[in-house]
Amino acid sequence: MKRQLILEDGTVFIGKAFGSEIEKEGEVVFNTGMTGYQEILSDPSYCAQIVTLTYPLIGNYGINRDDFESVNPAINGLIVKEAAVNPSNWRSEESLDTLLKANDIPGLEGIDTRKLTRLIRQFGTLKGKLCSMEANVDEVVSELKEKTLPRNQVATVSTKDSYLSPGRGHRVVLVDFGAKSGILRDLIERNCDVVVVPYNTSAEEILRLKPDGIMLSNGPGDPVDVPEGIEMIQGLLGKVPMFGICLGHQLLALASGATTSKLKFGHRGSNHPVKELATGKIAITSQNHGYTVEEESVKNTRLEITHVSVNDGTVEGLKHKDYPAFSVQYHPEASPGPEDANELFDQFIAMIEQNKK
Template sequence: MKAELILENGVRFKGKAFGYIKETVGEVVFSTGMTGYEELLTDPSFAGQIVTMTYPLIGNYGINLDDMESDGPKLKGFVVREKCDYPNNWRCEMDIDAYLKQNKIMGIEGVDTRALTKILRDHGTMKGIITTRGKDLSENQIALKFESLNNKNVIRECTIKEKYEIAGSGKHIAYLDLGTKTGLIRDFKSRGCRLTVLPAFTSAEEILAVNPDAVFISNGPGDPKDVPEIIETVKQLIGKKPLLGVCMGNQIINLALGGNTTKMKFGHHGGNHPVKDLKTGRVYITSQNHEYVVCDLPEDVEASFININDNTIEGIRHKKLPIFSVQFHPEASPGPLDAAFLFDRFLEVIERGGDNA
């Protein structure tokens, strides 16, 4: 079935529909990952977005349900140059078309993803519609569909509903789930941590009531400024418990400390982003997925990592309090394992309970 991707600036890309056939509206972004599409599809940080894959062939090793990073896809749509209809891998359980059908996600293939990526790089992230009835939509109808897109509640849609416990003999971490990837939980578990996983809008009083050794704020979708309640909660925890964060957690912590965040032109999405540790000078290749970055650091906060490509801040640490967070994904799901040592650094911060340098 023929389909079109219609961008907010009026540019249209023709292609062929696959997955679950429906009309969908989302924020169009691109990811540079060559592999890892299973983890990408199930990363809650893509909630509300239509994801374009820059690598031209997607789906060649199929889908297996062991590699999912959440209970299912949260993204609005999927754009590829070519999907593989005959995947070949011993772990494969279904092809990508069947998986998107099963999870009611619209896809479009045959798109010139190179041209689309160049538009997004030049003009920035913008809204888009994937539809099978592009010729029948008037300009007014298209405008109304763009206006209907509202991503302000994506964290509420992606967080867990009830808290749960994960047993462990190590440090007890109150784990605030803003739309977490299971890879983060898996790496804490592998280090023996005991986790109390909490919904995103849990109050500071409820978090402190579980008596954790530290509080971890996870990754999640959307604009951190859309959740002032969570920022206020983290603000109330400052100085009471060590604070650790990844991705959205990094942004929330900076806002709670009095800093700021800003939206990037086209974000960082993929597994090939170089970041520099400002303490050691070493560069790591990292997995990233975010549209916003921290800026205007508070007086007692310093950058711990920067992005080599664009000099954006990739991590922060407090100069006096045990507070440490990074913008990239140390669990590398998907991506390189360069930054996995950060889980050990997190635990060192908890152990010291003071200077986290």
């Protein structure tokens, strides 16, 4: 069965349908990772987006129970050059097609993903819709042009209730803006006593949990759409050590007086080089974000830029000059991707221990 991807600029791609038969629309983005498709499609940061994978063969090692980054994938669609029909791996339990069907996610294969990626790189992310061949192109284009992208993605993917992952070490409150499981795993590996709380938890509620440290997680969408998080961070700065990742990084910047803006097509992949300014060290990192902290705006704050992107010079790391707080735009927990920056979790633990002294 054929299916079409219609973009807001009128471009149409026709390919083979797989996954769910449902029609869905969303912001069309691309990820350049060669592996890790299961972690990518289950990353809450992709909420309401249609994800294009640039590597040509996807699904060849199947789907297993261990590599999910969330319980319920939140993407609105998946586009690949070729979806493997018969996966082969000792951990494989089902195919990519089966997973998409079970989670009501439409898939499209057989299109020129290189052409689509170049289109996004040239014009920026575009709204698109995966729909049947019967859909009227002009009507869909008009609908997409008038469509406003959702601004409540964080509320959609964040936990609704607090929960505990007990440990014997430092108590860390993980604020869930759309947290990947990898962040929780890294804290558990360090024997942290982790309390996961919803995105709209107040500073007062968090302080009542008597945390030793606070982790601000990754998440989807525009950081200015999460005023609850900004207010919460402002109420906690200087009181408890803080570490922000991805959206958490952007929210820390906004809470400190900096500004953010949307990137043309974002950073999504597992081989993005980042330079640490203090040492000149380069780390290859996993990234997934569409917004960035504006460099000029940092000059008017008590923040200091610690890391920059080697590719385009954008801000990749910050630390507070007065308080025990730092953040990075990339993913030190990887999942998927290299673990070059995993030591940042150890730096966070060291900050907690220093603050206790």
